[in-house]
Amino acid sequence: MKEFDFIRQYLYHQKNDNNILLGIGDDAAIIRPKPNHDLCFSSDMLINNRHFFANVAPSDLAHKVLAVNISDMAAMGATPRWVLLSVALPELEETWLTAFCDHFFALAKQFDITLIGGDTTKGDFAFNVTIIGELPEGKALRRDAAQTGDDIWVSGKVGLAAAALNHHWGKVALPPKIFDTCEQSRLRPTPRVALGQAILPFAHAAQDISDGLAQDLGHILKASEVGADIFADSLPTLPALYDVLEKTLVYDYTLAGGDDYELVFTAPEACRNDILNAAQISHTPVTHIGKITQSGHLNIFDANGEPIQLNSLGFDHFG
Structure with missing residues (x-):
């Protein structure tokens, strides 16, 4: 499997979201926040043999990669809305990818989160998620x-x-x-x-x-x-x-x-x-x-x- 086949087959999940003007498929995503709301941004990186063991199940890894970022939004009192996922993988192995992506998107759906972009490259299992949330203006837990x-x-x-x-x-x-x-x-x-x-x-x-x-x-x-x-x-x-x-x-x-x-x-x-x-x-x-x-x-x-x-x-x- 090639990189852009992976993106189209596994990552291109679109749903109706009036705040997303442009999602995956261009140089950048465009979102329009709700009036009178602040946006919260956070990013976490997880690296093989540092944040997880090499033999971790792909479904467990997918959960943690996304959950630790959602937790940052929880700490602000924010509603998580959008994520960007960047991954480094040694190979594009379809069984592994299916298990990872199925759980990643299941958890995203649970919290009504949309993937709007990211990056892919070849490397030794590194994952970075940038998450964006929103909350009423001036009300964040700081x-x-x-x-x-x-x-x-x-x-x-x-x-x-x-x-x-x-x-x-x-x-x-x-x-x-x-x-x-x-x-x-x-x-x-x-x-x-x-x-x-x-x-x-x-x-x-x-x-x-x-x-x-x-x-x-x-x-x-x-x-x-x-x-x-x-x-x-x-x-x-x-x-x-x-x-x-x-x-x-x-x-x-x-x-x-x-x-x-x-x-x-x-x-x-x-x-x-x-x-x-x-x-x-x-x-x-x-x-x-x-x-x-x-x-x-x-x-x-x-x-x-x-x-x-x-x-x-x-x-x-x-x-």
Whole structure:
């Protein structure tokens, strides 16, 4: 199969979208945003043997390639609308391409996202998605908007992907049932778009958790010039991990493991019922884990109120 046959056969998916003036097939796509809306742009790159294992199933890879980008839109409270996909593949193998593209477009359809362009080249499995979302003008959830006294919340469960990765690396040995649960979380993260939109009217700041909760919360603290107190035993995770791992390891995975793609966000204490209602409406569990303070730094405490020191706050590509 040749490059342009691949594009026509697998990537040329058009649907009715009045905002798309020109889609795939020209030098650039043209979109016209809705009046009184802001556009959000984000881009993520996933590379073989860095972000995924070489033997990953194409359907799992397709899910993660798109889901991690959708998660960025969720953290802004935005509606994901359009994506550009650039890929480097060693060969155009039709069985692999069919599995990858079928799942990519199934997930895109689930969130009503349209592919509007990208690029293809020969290389060792690299994927870059640029995603564009929209939201009402001036309403984005930003890192620089946390306020002293805000509650800190986390969606879903954290630490499962890190546990699965450490099992792969031979650093821990998880029982099969626990590993399967953690591995599913690692391979198929759930973008929290509905939650991001539901909390948009009253949340202050938000961030998706890609590199570790402590590190990503730290981005909010730095941008907002505030501090935080959080409680490690309050972090939502798979309870069975405490049965099979040392507590310090569970702390490491939940606080600094990364690859969770959950949301950490802040909101006024007076909005607790609103947050819980938003969680119910969006079918997304949320957990209150701490408070925004004036300290200017992150304090982490265990169940006895003792401070916890981490060797690392999270993942660093060049660390």
